[in-house]
Structures are given as structure tokens and as C-alpha cells.
Amino acid sequence: MEATLTIIKPDSVAAGNAGNIIAHLEREGFKVTAVKKLTLSQAQARAFYEVHKERPFYDSLVEFMTSGPSMPVALERDNAVKHLRAVMGATNPAEADQGTIRSLYATSIEANAIHGSDSAENAQIELGFFFSRAELLAGRG
Numbered sequence: 378m379e380a381t382l383t384i385i386k387p388d389s390v391a392a393g394n395a396g397n398i399i400a401h402l403e404r405e406g407f408k409v410t411a412v413k414k415l416t417l418s419q420a421q422a423r424a425f426y427e428v429h430k431e432r433p434f435y436d437s438l439v440e441f442m443t444s445g446p447s448m449p450v451a452l453e454r455d456n457a458v459k460h461l462r463a464v465m466g467a468t469n470p471a472e473a474d475q476g477t478i479r480s481l482y483a484t485s486i487e488a489n490a491i492h493g494s495d496s497a498e499n500a501q502i503e504l505g506f507f508f509s510r511a512e513l514l515a516g517r518g
């Protein structure tokens with residue numbers, strides 16, 4: 378089993394798609410080990426996306442991610458990181474394969490429904506950003 382992190386982004390939570398997205402992930406074999414609902418502060422969003430701080434869309438991305446509640450979800454599955462990236466679809470929903478979460482729920486390259494960790498190493502860092510070790514252990518089967 379491998380762990381990864383998704384964030385159901387503010388656009389999805391506002392549109393009432395959080396439940397459908399979690400159901401989609403469960404159908405894909407992911408187990409939810411922990412979930413929270415929170416509104417990121419500016420400092421939290423800036424820190425989470427620090428790797429993008431030189432990109433032209435950084436400020437806009439931080440504004441979007443702080444615009445309302447989002448839901449970090451800790452997931453487990455065999456090959457979880459790679460499988461989540463496949464199920465999530467391309468960053469730009471116009472380029473996302475049919476049936477992917479972004480093709481179904483994203484509205485723009487920024488408001489693109491969910492986050493997914495891009496490596497096992499980053500998954501551990503990102504899970505630790507939102508969840509304690511105790512919370513992650515408590516949610517395991």
C-alpha cells in the first residue's frame with residue numbers, strides 16, 4: 378500500500394462535488410484514511426505551493442486556494458501516487474482525458490477540482506502538512 382494526498386479544491390467544495398469526488402476515488406480502490414475541511418490561510422497556501430512561487434500564476438493560485446473551504450484527504454492504495462495522477466487528469470481540464478475527475482468537475486486550468494501529490498516523497502511531505510502521524514495511523518484499517 379502507498380499513501381498520497383488529494384485536496385478537494387474550493388471550486389469543488391463550493392459546487393457540492395466533494396461527495397461525488399470521494400465516491401469516484403473509492404470506486405478506484407482508494408481508501409480514505411483521514412479527511413479535514415478547512416479554509417487555507419494565505420500563509421498556508423503560500424507555503425503549500427512554495428515550489429510555484431516564481432510562476433506567474435502563484436498569487437492567483439493562492440487567492441483561489443484561500444477563497445473558501447477545501448478538503449485535504451489522505452488516501453491509500455497500491456501505486457497510489459501514480460493512480461491518483463491518472464484518475465485526476467491533466468492540469469488543464471481542456472486536455473484531461475474523458476472520465477477523469479478534472480474532465481468531469483474542473484472549470485479552468487486554475488479551478489481544476491483537485492490536487493494530487495506528484496511523487497511518493499512529496500506525498501509524505503504534503504500529508505504531513507495537513508495530518509499528524511497519529512491521525513494517519515488512526516485512520517488505517
Ligand code: GDP
Nearest residue numbers: 434437438467468486487488489491492493495
Ligand atoms: P498539477 O500537479 O496538475 O496540480 O499542476 P501544477 O503542480 O503544475 O500546478 C499547481 C496548480 O496551479 C494547478 O493544479 C492549478 O490549480 C494551478 N495552475 C497550474 N498552471 C496554471 C496556469 O497556467 N494558470 C493558472 N491560473 N493556474 C495554474
